[in-house]
Amino acid sequence: MNQPFEALKRGAFEIIPEKDFLSKLEESAKTTRPLRIKLGIDPTAPDIHLGHSVVLRKLRKFQELGHQIVLIIGDFTARIGDPSGRSETRKVLSEAEIEANTQTYLAQIGKILDTKDKARFELRYNSEWLAPLTFQKIIELSHQFTVAQLLERQDFAMRYQNARPIGLHEFFYPIMQGYDSVAIKSDVELGGTDQKFNILVGRELQRVHGFASPQVALLMPILEGTDGVAKMSKSLNNYIGITESADEMFGKVMRIPDHLIPRYFELLTELPMNEVVSMDKALKANQGNPREWKAKLGEMVAAHYHGADAARKAAENFDRVFKEKKTPEEIPEFIVPVDLMRDGRAVASKLLVSANLAPSMREAKRLLSQGSVEADGESLKDENAVLQIRDGMVLQAGKRRFVRLRTG
Amino acid sequence: MNQPFEALKRGAFEIIPEKDFLSKLEESAKTTRPLRIKLGIDPTAPDIHLGHSVVLRKLRKFQELGHQIVLIIGDFTARIGDPSGRSETRKVLSEAEIEANTQTYLAQIGKILDTKDKARFELRYNSEWLAPLTFQKIIELSHQFTVAQLLERQDFAMRYQNARPIGLHEFFYPIMQGYDSVAIKSDVELGGTDQKFNILVGRELQRVHGFASPQVALLMPILEGTDGVAKMSKSLNNYIGITESADEMFGKVMRIPDHLIPRYFELLTELPMNEVVSMDKALKANQGNPREWKAKLGEMVAAHYHGADAARKAAENFDRVFKEKKTPEEIPEFIVPVDLMRDGRAVASKLLVSANLAPSMREAKRLLSQGSVEADGESLKDENAVLQIRDGMVLQAGKRRFVRLRTG
Numbered sequence: 088m089n090q091p092f093e094a095l096k097r098g099a100f101e102i103i104p105e106k107d108f109l110s111k112l113e114e115s116a117k118t119t120r121p122l123r124i125k126l127g128i129d130p131t132a133p134d135i136h137l138g139h140s141v142v143l144r145k146l147r148k149f150q151e152l153g154h155q156i157v158l159i160i161g162d163f164t165a166r167i168g169d170p171s172g173r174s175e176t177r178k179v180l181s182e183a184e185i186e187a188n189t190q191t192y193l194a195q196i197g198k199i200l201d202t203k204d205k206a207r208f209e210l211r212y213n214s215e216w217l218a219p220l221t222f223q224k225i226i227e228l229s230h231q232f233t234v235a236q237l238l239e240r241q242d243f244a245m246r247y248q249n250a251r252p253i254g255l256h257e258f259f260y261p262i263m264q265g266y267d268s269v270a271i272k273s274d275v276e277l278g279g280t281d282q283k284f285n286i287l288v289g290r291e292l293q294r295v296h297g298f299a300s301p302q303v304a305l306l307m308p309i310l311e312g313t314d315g316v317a318k319m320s321k322s323l324n325n326y327i328g329i330t331e332s333a334d335e336m337f338g339k340v341m342r343i344p345d346h347l348i349p350r351y352f353e354l355l356t357e358l359p360m361n362e363v364v365s366m367d368k369a370l371k372a373n374q375g376n377p378r379e380w381k382a383k384l385g386e387m388v389a390a391h392y393h394g395a396d397a398a399r400k401a402a403e404n405f406d407r408v409f410k411e412k413k414t415p416e417e418i419p420e421f422i423v424p425v426d427l428m429r430d431g432r433a434v435a436s437k438l439l440v441s442a443n444l445a446p447s448m449r450e451a452k453r454l455l456s457q458g459s460v461e462a463d464g465e466s467l468k469d470e471n472a473v474l475q476i477r478d479g480m481v482l483q484a485g486k487r488r489f490v491r492l493r494t495g
Numbered sequence: 496m497n498q499p500f501e502a503l504k505r506g507a508f509e510i511i512p513e514k515d516f517l518s519k520l521e522e523s524a525k526t527t528r529p530l531r532i533k534l535g536i537d538p539t540a541p542d543i544h545l546g547h548s549v550v551l552r553k554l555r556k557f558q559e560l561g562h563q564i565v566l567i568i569g570d571f572t573a574r575i576g577d578p579s580g581r582s583e584t585r586k587v588l589s590e591a592e593i594e595a596n597t598q599t600y601l602a603q604i605g606k607i608l609d610t611k612d613k614a615r616f617e618l619r620y621n622s623e624w625l626a627p628l629t630f631q632k633i634i635e636l637s638h639q640f641t642v643a644q645l646l647e648r649q650d651f652a653m654r655y656q657n658a659r660p661i662g663l664h665e666f667f668y669p670i671m672q673g674y675d676s677v678a679i680k681s682d683v684e685l686g687g688t689d690q691k692f693n694i695l696v697g698r699e700l701q702r703v704h705g706f707a708s709p710q711v712a713l714l715m716p717i718l719e720g721t722d723g724v725a726k727m728s729k730s731l732n733n734y735i736g737i738t739e740s741a742d743e744m745f746g747k748v749m750r751i752p753d754h755l756i757p758r759y760f761e762l763l764t765e766l767p768m769n770e771v772v773s774m775d776k777a778l779k780a781n782q783g784n785p786r787e788w789k790a791k792l793g794e795m796v797a798a799h800y801h802g803a804d805a806a807r808k809a810a811e812n813f814d815r816v817f818k819e820k821k822t823p824e825e826i827p828e829f830i831v832p833v834d835l836m837r838d839g840r841a842v843a844s845k846l847l848v849s850a851n852l853a854p855s856m857r858e859a860k861r862l863l864s865q866g867s868v869e870a871d872g873e874s875l876k877d878e879n880a881v882l883q884i885r886d887g888m889v890l891q892a893g894k895r896r897f898v899r900l901r902t903g
Contacts, residue, residue: 218629218630222571222625222630222633223574225630229662230663232663233660234642234645234651234660234662234665235655235660237663238642247642252641252642252643253643254637254638254642255638255670256634256635258666259637
C-alpha cells in the first residue's frame, strides 16, 4: 500500500485522474521534487469555519509529506468586480481591502497550515499574470472551449434553464482560474466538488500549453453544517468557526446529529479510518454510545485549534453544565433595567428579550410556554410569567444561554 | 417630405430606430457636421459583386449628401484567425496578405465610392484599438451582455440547437465589432440584415460609453442572385461581379427571372421609385414588356461600371446575337481533334463535349434531342447526329455558347 497516496486520498470525493496522481507522487518521491499543490481563493472578508478546513487540512497533509502549497489570491477578479452592479455576488474591492482580507485569511489558515516556510508555502496574486494578458491571448484561451461546454457547468446550466441571466464575463472566470494553473505550474489543484469544472479547465489549459503532465483535480466533499442537512455556512448559522473558543467548538460538536459523527471524524480529524469505519457500522446498527463519540470528536476538533489542555477543559465545562446540570463557571451578568421592574418583579418575556436570551417577544413566549426557561433551576411554565427577581439569580433560556441578573 | 431621408431609406430593410436616424440627419443639416457612416469588412480576398454593391451604393448616397464614410478593415480578427484550426471559416492572414486584400478591395469599391477625398472617406484598421485592450476592459465590455442574449443571435441559436460547437471566442466577434463603433464614434452603421445583432451591440456599447446619441442601424436586404432564389454569391455562381465586362453584365441581367426586375431596379439603380412601383404592378398583372425592362436594367447596371457608351454597345451586341440570331463579332475557335473525325465527319455529342459546349455526354445528348444545337444555324435534332464538318463552321449550343470549328 502506498501510504502517502492513501493518506492523501482519505476523505476525497474524487481524484481526476487517480492514476496520474499516483504517478506524480511516485515521480516526486523518486526525484525528491516537491509537488506544487494549488488552492485559489477569493479575497473576500473570510471567516474560516470547519467547512473550509476540510480542504486546508488536506493541504496540511501535503505539507507534512514534503510538498509545496501555492495559495493564489484572486485579486484580479476582485479588483474588477461587477462593473454594472447587476449581480450582487461581487463587489469591487480596493487594493487595501484585498490586502487586509488576505492578511486576515492568512492569520486564520495559519492555524492549520504552515504559512511561514517558503519551501512549503508560496503566496501569489493572480493579477500578476492576468492583468497583462492581451486580447489575442484571451481569444486563444477562449477558443479552447465551446459555449455548450461552459453551459454544462452545473450552476450555469441551472441558471440558463431557469432563464436567470449569466453575464458573458462570468464565462471568463473558469478560464482565468484555469490560466492560474498554467502560470504557477501546479501539479494538483484542490477544491470542493463544486470546483470540478474549473479545475478541469485548468488541466485542459495546461495540456494546451504543452505541459507533459497536466494538473490532477483533488476534490474534497462539501461538509454538512451542524444541522446535518445543509452545507456548512455562516449565513445558515450551522457553522463552527475556527476562531471560536474551545467551549463553543465542543458545545457545537455535541449538538450535531449522530449520523454526522463518522463523516466529521473522517474529514476533520486523523482518527484512523478503521476506527471510523467500525464507528459507522455500530451507529447504523444502533450500537455504541454516540454521546461519547461526539465528546471524543469535540475534544479532537477543539484540540486542533486550542491545544489538548483547553480541549479537555472545554469537555469538562460542558459536562458540568449540561450533564450535571450546573451553571458554568462564568456566567455573563445582566443588570436589570429599572423600568422593567415593579416591586422587585418583572415580566419574564420582556426580561428575556431585554437580556438577549430571546430574539423577540414571540420567541420569548414560545420558550416560556415550552418550559425552556429556568430561573435558578426552576422552570417558568407560563408565557405570561412574572418573576420575583433577586440579585444574583441565574436565568437560563434553552440549553446554553444564561445570564446572572443584577439589580444594580 | 425630407428628401435626403427618403433617398437614404430607399430599399432599406430596416432602420433602427428610424426616429433617431431622422434627428441625426436634421442635426447634421443644422450644424453642417457630416455624419460618420460605418462599414466594417473582413480583409479576406474580395471579389465584389452586385450583392455587395447594395450596401456600397447606399454609402455612395451618403457621400453625395455630404456625409463621411468610415471603412473599418477587420485586421485584428484576421490576424488572430482560428488558433486551433477547428473551424474552417477563418484562416490566419499575414499582415502582407491583409494589406494586399485591402488594396484589392479599395480598388474595387473605388468604382462605387469616392475613396480619395479624405473628408468623405476614412480608412481604419481595428487592430488600432482592439489589440491594446486590457483584460479588465474586455471583461467590462462582456459584462454588458448575457449568454442568453448572444445565443439569441440567429446563427448561434441554430448551431446551439443543432449541437454544433460554438467556440467561446466567437462570442467576442460581436463585441469587437461593437467596440469598433465606440472607437470611431459612428452615427450610422450599415450592413446586411444578417448584421442586425452585431450592429445593435455597437449601439448598446456606445450607449454604455456615454454617447448621447448612439449609432443607428441601417440594414439593407440581402440581394438574390441571378437565379432569383438564393443569396447572390460567388460560390453559387449566381452573381454579377463588378469587374465583369459590360457584355457579361448585360447578358446576365437579361437572364434573371422577371420577378427580380423591380427589386434590382430598386437596389441597383436610381430609377425613380414611382417608376419601379408601376413596373412592379404591371408585372404582377402580366402587363408590359419584361424583356424591355431587363434591357433597360442591364444597360443601367453596365453603365454604372463601364459608362453609358459601353453599356449601349453591350445592349447592341446582345441584340445582334440573341435577337437577330446573328453570330457575335468574336467567336472562339476550336480545332477539331483528328481522332474525333472520320472521313470529315464527327459524332455531334462527342464534339460538343470536346469543344466544351456541354459538360457531359449526357447533357450533350439532351441538348441535341431538345433541338438546342445548331451547326451554321441549322438545328441538329437527333441525339446521335453525325455532323459533316467544314472548316469555319459555327457550332452553337443553347442560346449563348458558340465555337468556330477549325479542321487544323
